[in-house]
Amino acid sequence: NNMVGLIEMLNDGSKADDVSDIGSALSLSSKNLRKMIDDLLDLSKIGSGNYEIVDEFFDVRAFIDGLRIVFENEALKKNLDLQISISDNVPAIIKGDENRLSQILTNLLGNAIKFTDEGGVTLSMNKVMLTKKRVSIKFSVEDSGIGIPESKLQTLFDAFSQADASTTREYGGSGLGLTISRQICQLMSGD
Numbered sequence: 001n002n003m004v005g006l007i008e009m010l011n012d013g014s015k016a017d018d019v020s021d022i023g024s025a026l027s028l029s030s031k032n033l034r035k036m037i038d039d040l041l042d043l044s045k046i047g048s049g050n051y052e053i054v055d056e057f058f059d060v061r062a063f064i065d066g067l068r069i070v071f072e073n074e075a076l077k078k079n080l081d082l083q084i085s086i087s088d089n090v091p092a093i094i095k096g097d098e099n100r101l102s103q104i105l106t107n108l109l110g111n112a113i114k115f116t117d118e119g120g121v122t123l124s125m126n127k128v129m130l131t132k133k134r135v136s137i138k139f140s141v142e143d144s145g146i147g148i149p150e151s152k153l154q155t156l157f158d159a160f161s162q163a164d165a166s167t168t169r170e171y172g173g174s175g176l177g178l179t180i181s182r183q184i185c186q187l188m189s190g191d
Contacts, residue, residue: 040176046183053187058098060090060137064125067102071109071121080113081120089127091135100184105139107177112143119144136190 006026010019045051068084075082105123112121121143129136148156156178185191 046180046187051184051187053100053184054097055095056098057093057095059092060094060125061086061092063098063102064123067105067109067123070106071113074110074113075121078113078117080116080118082113083120083122085122085124087124087126090125090137091127091130094135094137097188100188104181104184105141107181108139108141111177112141112145116143116145 006022009022064084064086068082072082109121109123121141124140124142126138126140127135128138182191
């Protein structure tokens with residue numbers, strides 16, 4: 001509806017200085033629509049068992065530096081402090097699905113920044129367990145944002161769930177990001 005309204009404004013001959021604002025709003029709306037469609041497709045693939053997890057070796061610090069670059073800009077726009085901490089006990093090279101891990105952390109960091117108006121966001125990594133064939137790493141994302149009421153914690157990972165109905169209006173989103181993140185995590189033997 002937002003996109004249709006903005007297009008109608010353009011077709012009605014909005015003033016030249018309004019066109020740039022309308023273009024920016026259309027760009028944001030189209031990105032939100034694409035994210036929602038991608039989330040629905042991912043949810044459908046996971047539900048049908050057609051979601052592929054790939055195990056490949058990758059440099060975890062280079063991976064995290066890539067995320068830092070993406071989210072530093074988002075944090076700066078909101079004047080937030082972004083901290084990233086990788087414990088020395090985390091191996092330099094790990095085996096897993098880098099793209100799926102990126103999807104999970106992008107959802108978590110994106111939410112943390114979206115729901116935080118002042119203060120900061122921290123991503124930390126710590127080795128939890130190491131055997132000859134497996135390493136377990138705990139990723140933690142903490143923020144100084146609006147928080148989640150205790151009564152909503154049980155439904156936080158349910159599809160289309162939001163902590164507050166007004167959250168969708170104020171912050172946007174479909175309520176699928178955490179659901180998908182949890183399911184991907186479980187497909188990778190995590191929680």
